[in-house]
Amino acid sequence: EADIYQTPRYLVIGTGKKITLECSQTMGHDKMYWYQQDPGMELHLIHYSYGVNSTEKGDLSSESTVSRIRTEHFPLTLESARPSHTSQYLCASSIGDGYTFGSGTRLTVV
Amino acid sequence: RKEVEQDPGPFNVPEGATVAFNCTYSNSASQSFFWYRQDCRKEPKLLMSVYSSGNEDGRFTAQLNRASQYISLLIRDSKLSDSATYLCVVKDNDMRFGAGTRLTVKP
Numbered sequence: 001e002a003d004i005y006q007t008p009r010y011l012v013i014g015t016g017k018k019i020t021l022e023c024s025q026t027m028g029h030d031k032m033y034w035y036q037q038d039p040g041m042e043l044h045l046i047h048y049s050y051g052v053n054s055t056e057k058g059d060l061s062s063e064s065t066v067s068r069i070r071t072e073h074f075p076l077t078l079e080s081a082r083p084s085h086t087s088q089y090l091c092a093s094s095i096g097d098g099y100t101f102g103s104g105t106r107l108t109v110v
Numbered sequence: 111r112k113e114v115e116q117d118p119g120p121f122n123v124p125e126g127a128t129v130a131f132n133c134t135y136s137n138s139a140s141q142s143f144f145w146y147r148q149d150c151r152k153e154p155k156l157l158m159s160v161y162s163s164g165n166e167d168g169r170f171t172a173q174l175n176r177a178s179q180y181i182s183l184l185i186r187d188s189k190l191s192d193s194a195t196y197l198c199v200v201k202d203n204d205m206r207f208g209a210g211t212r213l214t215v216k217p
């Protein structure tokens with residue numbers, strides 16, 4: 001039973017399109033994160049938030065942007081998708097120790 | 111140098127084997143330590159936390175050596191279902207993930 005939800009699960013989209021990946025959690029966690037992971041490769045932190053109206057860039061440079069208007073919602077937006085954005089995007093939230101991950105969005109840009 | 115380094119693997123072992131994974135971390139101020147498991151094309155899930163005194167959960171034993179900044183995971187009597195990537199995770203202000211060690215348990 002997931003407490004953190006990501007939609008869509010899979011997305012195939014054309015180059016140049018604007019897309020928003022949704023992430024919502026029902027646990028009231030203040031901290032939320034976006035990771036990018038290519039198949040068989042490590043997780044890279046691209047954005048994080050410690051609470052409403054707080055967003056920071058992560059270790060990996062990304063052309064995406066995020067917003068945190070509500071505690072439970074942390075969407076990630078790509079203004080103009082490119083094939084290099086093809087990857088899996090994982091959202092996570094935490095309170096104290098430990099992360100809970102969503103099931104991820106597998107994005108393919110053609 | 112990466113903040114969290116793991117054995118690159120992959121490890122291919124027969125069922126019933128004992129396998130050990132090692133991990134080192136660079137930030138001596140790190141506060142908490144974990145092992146996560148990630149199945150192919152799935153999200154990481156917490157396997158176990160790692161405590162200074164060492165801890166065991168069934169066939170899994172985790173050890174922490176703060177002086178050497180070293181963490182280990184031992185899996186005894188490995189099962190086919192143990193096949194996955196094991197991520198070493200270290201927390202300072204945020205979680206730092208290792209690249210993962212891939213394990214395949216063969217019949």
